Amino acid sequence: MDGLKEECGIFGIYSVDRGLDKTKCSYASYYALMALQHRGQEACGIAVNMDRNLSYHKSLGLVDDTFNEEILDRLVGDMAIGHVRYSADKTPSSQNAQPLVLNYIKGSLAISHNGNIINADLLRKEYERTGAIYQTTSDTEIIAYTIARERINSKSIEEAVELSMHKLKGAYSLVIMSPQKIIAARDPWGLKPLCIGTRGNDIVFASESCAFDAIGAKFLRDVEPGEVVVAYCGKMSSLHYTGKSSHNLCIFEYIYFARPDSMIENQFVYESRKIAGRILAKESFVNGDIVIGVPDSGIPAAIGFSEESNIPYAEGFLKNRYIARTFIKSTQGQREKAVRLKLNPLKEYVRGKRVIMIDDSIVRGTTCKHIVNLLREAGAEEVHVKISSPPFINPCFYGTDIPSKKDLVANSYTIDETRELIKADSLAYLSLDNLEKIAPNVKKSFCKACFNGEYPIL
Amino acid sequence: MDGLKEECGIFGIYSVDRGLDKTKCSYASYYALMALQHRGQEACGIAVNMDRNLSYHKSLGLVDDTFNEEILDRLVGDMAIGHVRYSADKTPSSQNAQPLVLNYIKGSLAISHNGNIINADLLRKEYERTGAIYQTTSDTEIIAYTIARERINSKSIEEAVELSMHKLKGAYSLVIMSPQKIIAARDPWGLKPLCIGTRGNDIVFASESCAFDAIGAKFLRDVEPGEVVVAYCGKMSSLHYTGKSSHNLCIFEYIYFARPDSMIENQFVYESRKIAGRILAKESFVNGDIVIGVPDSGIPAAIGFSEESNIPYAEGFLKNRYIARTFIKSTQGQREKAVRLKLNPLKEYVRGKRVIMIDDSIVRGTTCKHIVNLLREAGAEEVHVKISSPPFINPCFYGTDIPSKKDLVANSYTIDETRELIKADSLAYLSLDNLEKIAPNVKKSFCKACFNGEYPIL
Amino acid sequence: MDGLKEECGIFGIYSVDRGLDKTKCSYASYYALMALQHRGQEACGIAVNMDRNLSYHKSLGLVDDTFNEEILDRLVGDMAIGHVRYSADKTPSSQNAQPLVLNYIKGSLAISHNGNIINADLLRKEYERTGAIYQTTSDTEIIAYTIARERINSKSIEEAVELSMHKLKGAYSLVIMSPQKIIAARDPWGLKPLCIGTRGNDIVFASESCAFDAIGAKFLRDVEPGEVVVAYCGKMSSLHYTGKSSHNLCIFEYIYFARPDSMIENQFVYESRKIAGRILAKESFVNGDIVIGVPDSGIPAAIGFSEESNIPYAEGFLKNRYIARTFIKSTQGQREKAVRLKLNPLKEYVRGKRVIMIDDSIVRGTTCKHIVNLLREAGAEEVHVKISSPPFINPCFYGTDIPSKKDLVANSYTIDETRELIKADSLAYLSLDNLEKIAPNVKKSFCKACFNGEYPIL
């Protein structure tokens, strides 16, 4: 059984002065998960802790379809953690929904996890040899076993989490709820984002700062690579991984994953996308009548391109905002129809124009081809495609759902062949050299393995 | 029982050469209703007709939640009509979902209706006196009775529809499916939009042209006020209301209702909104650092304002696209939280700026107040509010859900008082004088009753 | 469109002294419908009336699946009517669920109907000619139209119901709720049962008295053929059909339809079934080791046969009580499996025995054949089949779902051929001559048309 790749959103709240509002934590989790929904639409869940009693609700489906007032009112507690799950798996299974809630030597535990453990199979086999049984197919269960084992000879849950870091290789941001504490931790390579906020005296953790805005909390700082943050007895403290830590944040968070209103490692995501557009305008200027962006992440890049190039920005597409869960997405033959339903070009602006169209990436090339075709049908005279990231050439082993090498168009075709494939008049990618410039505030290195093959964990 | 006010979306398809694809019409209806979803989210339905046999599926809920492949595959037919329903009613009831499907003297009939019949109560009482019974609370049943009665002494269904126009006072666009025909009709005052398209030999009708784009159909023309269009025997023909017709299209379609990628009466909606922004920039220029729009309809107006004023346009808000159905909307006390969850200001752009914010309208003033407050919290130094329509001062009797006079903020407060209420630094509306300029291609008059009190039907 | 045949259960309660318990009527209806569930499992519904405001809940499905505390608590009122629906229709449709709730000249009206109107098509056409529209395919809508039309020139709803009797030909027991009254009425031919009960000062109506037991009410009397009973202003009064009335209660109620604990026309149903067994023992005695009954209605007949014949009674089958809604029932090829799953012979009692097996009727012969086969497999040496009714040879036009003549085994085969078909050692039916003896307390005539072809309404 293969560990599934996951890009997820995690959240935690430790309430110091709950007062009489017993559902404050469940509602905060609901609002936060709504804000993190873009990180995973397959499943979601919230676990709460009232006087050491854990209860939870989780299921396949969107946050808004999974929770309602009746359910949130039942989830009483002084702490809570939440999770939204993305899965590349074809048949979504409810058993993998998180938080993973379990009992172990020290009572109950709930875990929300974002990432991918690359030595999961090895650990699974090691634990099996001493009698372990697995009820899910997710790496999170391997993390749980590791922590449960390290807990036996450690003084606290946070110490067990730090000890586990010595065993777990891979990308993982964690929010853990023990009978009395909320623990937030980030892998020593710093691949996945995780940040800390406050709301009054409450301590909150989230994959992205946009979750804090949704609940009126203030962004405090990012969790450091290898840091284990503990919320306990009304206070926050930290311990650090005793091994070597480094900074390798996934740069694709800035390009695509994160919500543009989030702040990651002091870098405003929306601005990163605008910068990418500006760089593109410099690197591969082309004359045109209008610059348009493919919603949603192509839009700030298009605005940046326009600002730099002085070619007017225009909204080029109307995006149907009701299509989130349409069944037609899943039907292969209907993918073109789905694109058409999702994006309608504003014909009156496109007709007869030389259009510069910005998108965040090209994976297989089929979606891009459909979009270019939509513009042609709408009367565009020329379509110049600019991609606000370098070509994808490598798979991701840390949780991002990138297809295998052979399915990546950039591995089989030159840029010019790709241009022909998508029927664009010109095609340009952001250069690998300038890639890090999109996050000028981050004075650290990034994981760019999908673009350059340099994997930070081996 | 009062007739309910409705803003709805309607659709019809008459397939000339269906070939072997028996579900072509149901799928086309599904795609079209997805594109018209913005016109009504309470209920939806599709009725099909296969060799004079009608079948249908309708229910409360969004199009995407109501239909799936299994249901669409069951709806076989050579013709279909569809409906999405908005209702101002507090307790949505499934009995009012459309199309209304019924049997009468000439067999079966299905009706999709957008509008409001102002003499519905009179007609209801008239029919009751001869024994009529009502199983819904919608005006559509009154229309059905009127047609059924007129059909007795008329030669065809289209003639019966024309005769009904002499009885029905109010706003109504209709798509009707008889055993052999699709009929599209628009009230003699021309209040509600309805247009004709073609896809190959197929004839299609829709409230807005964006539905045609979704199914790859071409816009042909609008149905004329008082026109009854018949799709029958593979061809399209027309007859016209023998009474007086006039043009009174609801101008609010351009400002808010319609999708910006739609073309109504030769006027591209997106462009109308940009023009409104440009007019605002001329009428009530104010100095600022950035112009932002409240999504979605405020954005083109903001771009227009920016173009005219040369103040830079910026995206000011991140709109959560997963909030469509959140239960918290309905809870009065949580409305502020809902606004916060739906719209997150891009703090980094707003902070320390003089912000010019464009929205389409102010009704009660509370939402606007919450949005201004979000900008203040995000650090805006000044917030200047521009509204791309004149102040609402009158109720609508033709189907638009505008609150009663006393709830309209513009009836109780002067503009300056309203400005104070919403805590803006300045507030300006589009002038009534320049209102019609937003649709320069329409060489006809409009219904502007909600702004000026001049009601076209009395 | 053909009117559907229906065997249904109806209920009504008029509460004189509700006190503070606003849901007394909805809960009483729920309990009563649970007790009447055997009369119809396709759909059910309850309508209540609080100060002239009608509300209702109805849907496809069993009573227990349709209602819960939340729904019943919402159905507040001083009166209520309910309905359980059986339908011979292949595709159950929710639009035909009852009570039928409507508005007409005198306000709102709710109707629960059991029966079949044989001149429904004529009336439908007559009404269509004056503009009527039909939203269901049930006769109940025809009844509603008839009442609505008669109401125009009558002084009261009860007078309109009596006037309607002059137009409606067929079988119908009705419970009607007007803004202020509950009306119970029975067709002038007296085909379908309907009885009156009291609970304290409350007045209740039901198809069968077992519904009264379920709510702690007392049986008062049957509604007379052609009688219109009115519960109004805390009192009960009657008016009678001014035409000719007669007694033609469907004798199959005693044999099969009614619950054995019900009392219809002073005749205890269980006792009727025992009498049928006793008559069979006299008419067609055969030697055997044990007498067994096919559950449920064959059991009292078997006990009666045993008492008369002195052959020991035994339970011969274990009936699976969880099979009520299994999907396998509907799959033709799986019918044998369904019989096997539903009825398991007690092999230890049957093995090596000469078994006398009593069942209530043979329709197509297939089920009976499967049951005889089960007994053979279980080791029965001989299987003698006794049927507690005469052979079915005619269709029913009054609401009972009997197949067409050609599908009735008794029309195509002699008794001996049928015996061979079902592989029984002997086969005997109750004689037509002795049929009426099963209801000795009823001093009136019956409808026995399905057995003798004498139809009371022509």
Place this chain on the structure above:
Amino acid sequence: MDGLKEECGIFGIYSVDRGLDKTKCSYASYYALMALQHRGQEACGIAVNMDRNLSYHKSLGLVDDTFNEEILDRLVGDMAIGHVRYSADKTPSSQNAQPLVLNYIKGSLAISHNGNIINADLLRKEYERTGAIYQTTSDTEIIAYTIARERINSKSIEEAVELSMHKLKGAYSLVIMSPQKIIAARDPWGLKPLCIGTRGNDIVFASESCAFDAIGAKFLRDVEPGEVVVAYCGKMSSLHYTGKSSHNLCIFEYIYFARPDSMIENQFVYESRKIAGRILAKESFVNGDIVIGVPDSGIPAAIGFSEESNIPYAEGFLKNRYIARTFIKSTQGQREKAVRLKLNPLKEYVRGKRVIMIDDSIVRGTTCKHIVNLLREAGAEEVHVKISSPPFINPCFYGTDIPSKKDLVANSYTIDETRELIKADSLAYLSLDNLEKIAPNVKKSFCKACFNGEYPIL
């Protein structure tokens, strides 16, 4: 967290010659679980195995509500196991639904379990100390861990199961599906039933033989206490617990749990109940006019009593067969109403009679009191209550949901006080001395701990 007490039903099928019918095993499981539904109504599930690939479907709810053709058609495989679950737990939780499906050192495993492990807490702690984590609250997970650990040093899954028996104390019948085998095992004390059947070359296992009848299989024999039966490579083989085994079948299976058409340890259950009635007639004869049984298990006892006493047997109650899941059961205050809805006395037979009423047991006394009261209301002159088992005085530690000592009426009241409490004219229980006589074919001892306090496992 406490292990939950469970009375459940389990099933397994190993198909030797499946041919092309890939869903043969899933459908057989469905039919079998329908037949075992009486053993547990809280949850159910089926797991199948196709070429070592396990898939499953399980959920809260009845078999008939959980499965449909679409789901069964998806569950393809050559083997299957199933489970129906009863739980005394107040809030049913889906995580405890079975089969428990897991991965461990040897691949995948599915376990269906009926029983209760009394040393579960000890084992849980032992395993926790080496890092085990628990995702359910059921004993089945403890069994799974035990087997997984024993499997490490054993040659086969069956050997691991036998080794586990040395660790597991308590009642357990198991059906286990490994990648290639179906294993059936019964605890060395022989507390819970489990039997073997064949259908053609297929090998089947079930808690009760009635499941075999439902699928057309033949009963072969019971699994012995401590026996591990293996279905593998088209054949069946056995190995036995190397420790001491004994026979302690729960005698309450004959009195109440098992379906009367089942054969357990060569004893026909229906006959056991009749014998109990006969013994009661001898032990505590009382004069009466009729003998009636409380459905369902009281009925054969009543027939036995009648045969022995020559007092006529009569059906005394009509049992509502649609009440299986009514929500009103759960509402404490409505329990009397639920009894009334479930059981309606046949007044005409009871009125004026001296009634002898047989029921299987008295737990708290409240239900019995309600039933006696129903008979009084129906006009019974005398009500004599006979109980076909001795008084309950002890809790069960092996999986039967018997309340704590203080709630058992027989611990707080003498028989005469109990009689007064339930308002009966006389009350008698089956004597402990004669109890074993109800299963004359079983030449072994029983567990009667709930009656006599002699617990077979300590």
